[in-house]
Amino acid sequence: MHQAPTRHHDVHLWADRCVGLLACAILYGYLTVPDFRPQPMTHLRTENLTKTFPGGVIANNRVDFAVETGEIHALVGENGAGKSTLMNMLYGLVKPDSGHIFYNEAPVTISTPQKAISMGIGMVHQHFQLVPSLTVAENVALGYEKKRGGLFVDRQNTAAVVRQLSQEYGLQVDPSERLGGLSVGEQQRVEILKVLYREAQLLILDEPSAVLTPQEVEDLFEVLRRLAASGRTVIFITHKLNEVMALCQRATVLRGGEVVGTVDVADTNTEQLAEMMVGRSIERVTTTADAKPQTEAKLILREVSATDDQQLPALVDINLTLYSGEIVGVAGVEGNGQSELIQVIAGLRQPTSGDVVMGLQRLNDLSRRERRLQGLSLIPEDRNEQGLSKDMAIWENVVVTRYNTDEFTGQGGVMHIGKVKQFAQGLIELFSVRTPNSNVQVRNLSGGNAQKVVIARETAQQPNVFIAAQPTRGLDVGAAQFVHEKLLEIREKGAGVLLISADLDELLALADRIVVMYEGRIVGRLARGEATREKLGLLMTGSSPS
Amino acid sequence: MRQELIEQLGNIAKIILTLAAALLLGAVIMWATGQDALNAYQVLWDSAVGNQRNIANTLLAATPIIMTGMATLIAFRAGIFNIGVEGSLYVGAFAAAYVGFTFVTAPGWILIPACLLAGGLVGGLWGFIPGVLKARLRVDEVVTTLLLNYVAILLTSYLVTGPFLVPGMANAMSAEIAEQAQLPRLIERSQLNAGFFIALASVVWVGFTIRRLTLGYEIRTVGSNPVFARWSGIPVGRVIMQVMFISGFIGGIAGAVQVMGVNYRFIGGFSRGLGFDGITVALLGRNTPIGTMLAALFFGGLRNGGSTMEMFTQVPRDLVDILQAVIILFVAIDLTLTWTRLRRRSSGPGSDAKAQVEAQPAEATS
Numbered sequence: 014m015h016q017a018p019t020r021h022h023d024v025h026l027w028a029d030r031c032v033g034l035l036a037c038a039i040l041y042g043y044l045t046v047p048d049f050r051p052q053p054m055t056h057l058r059t060e061n062l063t064k065t066f067p068g069g070v071i072a073n074n075r076v077d078f079a080v081e082t083g084e085i086h087a088l089v090g091e092n093g094a095g096k097s098t099l100m101n102m103l104y105g106l107v108k109p110d111s112g113h114i115f116y117n118e119a120p121v122t123i124s125t126p127q128k129a130i131s132m133g134i135g136m137v138h139q140h141f142q143l144v145p146s147l148t149v150a151e152n153v154a155l156g157y158e159k160k161r162g163g164l165f166v167d168r169q170n171t172a173a174v175v176r177q178l179s180q181e182y183g184l185q186v187d188p189s190e191r192l193g194g195l196s197v198g199e200q201q202r203v204e205i206l207k208v209l210y211r212e213a214q215l216l217i218l219d220e221p222s223a224v225l226t227p228q229e230v231e232d233l234f235e236v237l238r239r240l241a242a243s244g245r246t247v248i249f250i251t252h253k254l255n256e257v258m259a260l261c262q263r264a265t266v267l268r269g270g271e272v273v274g275t276v277d278v279a280d281t282n283t284e285q286l287a288e289m290m291v292g293r294s295i296e297r298v299t300t301t302a303d304a305k306p307q308t309e310a311k312l313i314l315r316e317v318s319a320t321d322d323q324q325l326p327a328l329v330d331i332n333l334t335l336y337s338g339e340i341v342g343v344a345g346v347e348g349n350g351q352s353e354l355i356q357v358i359a360g361l362r363q364p365t366s367g368d369v370v371m372g373l374q375r376l377n378d379l380s381r382r383e384r385r386l387q388g389l390s391l392i393p394e395d396r397n398e399q400g401l402s403k404d405m406a407i408w409e410n411v412v413v414t415r416y417n418t419d420e421f422t423g424q425g426g427v428m429h430i431g432k433v434k435q436f437a438q439g440l441i442e443l444f445s446v447r448t449p450n451s452n453v454q455v456r457n458l459s460g461g462n463a464q465k466v467v468i469a470r471e472t473a474q475q476p477n478v479f480i481a482a483q484p485t486r487g488l489d490v491g492a493a494q495f496v497h498e499k500l501l502e503i504r505e506k507g508a509g510v511l512l513i514s515a516d517l518d519e520l521l522a523l524a525d526r527i528v529v530m531y532e533g534r535i536v537g538r539l540a541r542g543e544a545t546r547e548k549l550g551l552l553m554t555g556s557s558p559s
Numbered sequence: 560m561r562q563e564l565i566e567q568l569g570n571i572a573k574i575i576l577t578l579a580a581a582l583l584l585g586a587v588i589m590w591a592t593g594q595d596a597l598n599a600y601q602v603l604w605d606s607a608v609g610n611q612r613n614i615a616n617t618l619l620a621a622t623p624i625i626m627t628g629m630a631t632l633i634a635f636r637a638g639i640f641n642i643g644v645e646g647s648l649y650v651g652a653f654a655a656a657y658v659g660f661t662f663v664t665a666p667g668w669i670l671i672p673a674c675l676l677a678g679g680l681v682g683g684l685w686g687f688i689p690g691v692l693k694a695r696l697r698v699d700e701v702v703t704t705l706l707l708n709y710v711a712i713l714l715t716s717y718l719v720t721g722p723f724l725v726p727g728m729a730n731a732m733s734a735e736i737a738e739q740a741q742l743p744r745l746i747e748r749s750q751l752n753a754g755f756f757i758a759l760a761s762v763v764w765v766g767f768t769i770r771r772l773t774l775g776y777e778i779r780t781v782g783s784n785p786v787f788a789r790w791s792g793i794p795v796g797r798v799i800m801q802v803m804f805i806s807g808f809i810g811g812i813a814g815a816v817q818v819m820g821v822n823y824r825f826i827g828g829f830s831r832g833l834g835f836d837g838i839t840v841a842l843l844g845r846n847t848p849i850g851t852m853l854a855a856l857f858f859g860g861l862r863n864g865g866s867t868m869e870m871f872t873q874v875p876r877d878l879v880d881i882l883q884a885v886i887i888l889f890v891a892i893d894l895t896l897t898w899t900r901l902r903r904r905s906s907g908p909g910s911d912a913k914a915q916v917e918a919q920p921a922e923a924t925s
Contacts, residue, residue: 141708215808224756266628269746295570359790360792361789361790380792380794381789381790381791381792381794382792382793382794383792384792385791385792386792391790394789397785397789397791398787399786400787400790401784401787402783402784402787402788403784404783405779405780405784409776409780412776412789413780413787413788413791413792414792416773420775425772426773426774427771427772427773428771428772428773428776430771434679488860554867
């Protein structure tokens with residue numbers, strides 16, 4: 014009688030202990046073994062996210078978008094489809110008008126980039142935000158330096174962390190090197206390191222491949238795969254559909270500020286994605302009729318040499334003749350003299366020797382304006398800086414090469430602003446630039462529409478020589494096709510077109526012949542039939558095709 | 560259109576807030592030093608616009624500031640931070656005085672335009688020097704214009720204490736200009752003179768030039784994106800030199816008007832910062848001709864009222880300087896925010912540049 018309750022008590026005690034131990038074990042496992050822990054499947058989700066910009070442009074309309082933890086998710090869409098707006102809302106740069114954002118299934122308000130960073134969201138911008146005079150490690154840690162004694166920057170510790178991160182994810186770059194000396198690809202690695210250093214779990218990359226060489230793109234993909242394998246989530250914004258196919262698990266397509274759909278990459282192909290993007294079937298490559306044989310030389314470069322800003326040779330004995338009615342492609346890895354070539358022709362750089370002749374006129378002594386008035390048209394490489402003034406209205410942008418002609422300026426230098434606006438309105442309609450009127454600042458246009466403004470200006474009068482530098486860079490499929498059609502049209506009307514492009518497909522599709530530049534020289538000249546990707550690739554890297 | 564209206568209203572609200580904040584801070588300072596702020600402001604207001612004569616004196620005080628404001632504004636529009644209007648004003652004033660006391664036999668209808676033109680041309684050349692340096696050698700205009708101010712002030716002071724000293728005069732001043740070169744006074748018991756109309760004309764001219772002339776289009780293009788201007792064939796160097804000449808020209812006229820309408824002679828060191836007031840009003844007026852003119856009238860009222868206030872209250876006229884400093888501070892804060900926001904827009908990510916339009920100013924500070 015005395016023992017029974019005790020034994021009974023013991024049994025209870027042991028049972029309790031066992032339950033307790035089991036609970037501990039489960040809890041331990043729960044906390045330590047990652048796979049045991051139920052993962053929040055959705056890393057980030059938006060619901061009905063809407064943003065309207067002043068002027069009534071609806072950039073995002075009720076966007077539902079979700080990324081799973083550990084995936085590489087492509088965000089594709091035309092220029093002006095609302096990709097950047099969406100990402101800027103996720104990064105706290107733009108405030109949504111309405112809708113909700115969930116991070117690990119918890120509702121959040123991301124009011125500033127600092128908030129986004131502290132939550133674990135990192136963004137690699139298309140235009141790098143780096144300080145050239147600082148070292149790699151200093152750039153990576155900028156604003157988030159490891160401190161010693163709460164006051165002093167612990168350089169060694171910082172550099173060690175950067176080095177460790179760069180080894181872990183294969184981001185090869187020397188932490189002690191100054192940023193100014195790095196290539197574009199290396200700078201991008203620094204940007205990624207910066208995001209990782211801030212312990213980002215969700216990485217947003219805005220068109221990261223646009224500035225890279227093919228080999229660098231491969232390296233970048235490898236890094237991104239490693240990041241995803243480590244449990245991080247990557248949002249990859251791009252125009253290039255083959256990159257989506259090669260890298261991503263899923264893709265969300267935006268069009269006109271709305272989500273068209275999210276697809277598994279395994280179940281789709283580039284044609285389907287392209288159709289979702291533009292809303293219609295499109296031809297993959299613009300086809301061109303062969304050029305009519307012409308003999309009239311529009312532009313002649315004779316033994317032209319020039320130096321770059323550091324006074325180093327950038328162009329060496331360039332000989333090139335551009336005939337009317339043909340498109341001559343200039344291929345080459347960027348930085349092999351293409352920029353200097355454009356500048357010499359446009360009059361922004363004086364050649365150290367040699368002649369540039371347009372028609373019968375020696376250009377060397379003509380001012381930039383005189384060259385323009387003689388029929389030289391130009392789409393500059395960097396259209397946002399060199400080709401447009403974003404704070405000015407459309408009408409002010411389209412008239413910049415001819416505002417002082419009799420057509421637009423009367424006696425005493427008084428501009429006929431009414432006439433200019435009429436002229437601008439005509440171009441807007443002709444090129445179907447999406448804008449309410451010509452008073453809109455170019456800043457408020459999408460990339461494709463902005464490029465239309467440049468082309469409208471440059472083709473408003475039939476050019477003699479048309480230089481198109483990277484004319485479709487950053488443009489979506491539809492806008493790029495429009496540009497290609499225009500270039501062919503300009504050729505048909507008898508201009509000589511010089512097409513400088515990093516896009517080999519574009520060159521192969523459009524150019525009647527291709528010259529290849531390497532280290533400031535023309536190292537190869539290929540006719541339309543004989544140019545192939547392989548041959549061009551070899552020439553561009555300085556080896557001669559056997 | 561509605562957006563523009565809202566933006567305009569926002570700008571006006573900003574200016575009013577700035578002025579209100581400045582007045583409030585001035586009041587706090589007066590209260591802290593045991594003064595009756597309300598009374599002081601009452602006196603300030605009365606003596607600025609209380610009666611016809613006070614209004615006239617306010618317009619008189621505003622006259623040179625309107626012109627130095629226009630001179631500064633047109634350079635700002637081209638993206639040139641010309642802080643050398645003060646220097647142009649001095650050399651322009653001296654040149655006008657020189658013509659005025661040298662050709663005393665010339666009739667007024669020749670002498671008045673000649674004095675103005677001399678002041679404008681010499682002031683213009685003074686601005687042209689840093690213009691050439693910037694356009695041809697890329698010398699930073701802030702440094703050159705600032706330093707040339709001292710050269711101008713000291714050079715003119717030397718001229719009136721040395722070669723052009725009037726015997727029997729204790730102070731550094733030139734001889735009096737011919738009577739027919741003096742600008743007519745507009746009302747009795749005030750020095751307000753026809754120079755005020757010259758100031759108004761400068762507002763109209765600058766406004767018309769910027770909005771309607773090809774030169775104005777060039778100025779705006781160079782100011783908003785010089786790279787684009789260069790690539791498009793606009794002769795950027797020529798525009799810079801032109802603008803600096805015009806800016807100096809207007810500054811020189813401002814100096815000439817002070818000589819011909821107020822002092823009737825060149826007095827060494829007479830300006831005490833009229834050129835710098837021009838910078839303040841151009842900034843406060845947000846680089847628009849009308850806004851700048853209104854800001855200049857406000858400052859004229861402060862200057863004019865301040866001296867009377869000192870006579871009738873215990874508040875020294877330095878209060879006006881405090882108010883001005885506070886206003887500059889607010890304008891500078893606003894400019895910094897705008898600048899950061901602009902920078903953020905242009906260096907922002909993505910091809911959809913419009914996404915950057917609405918970055919909040921508050922974020923920019925963090």
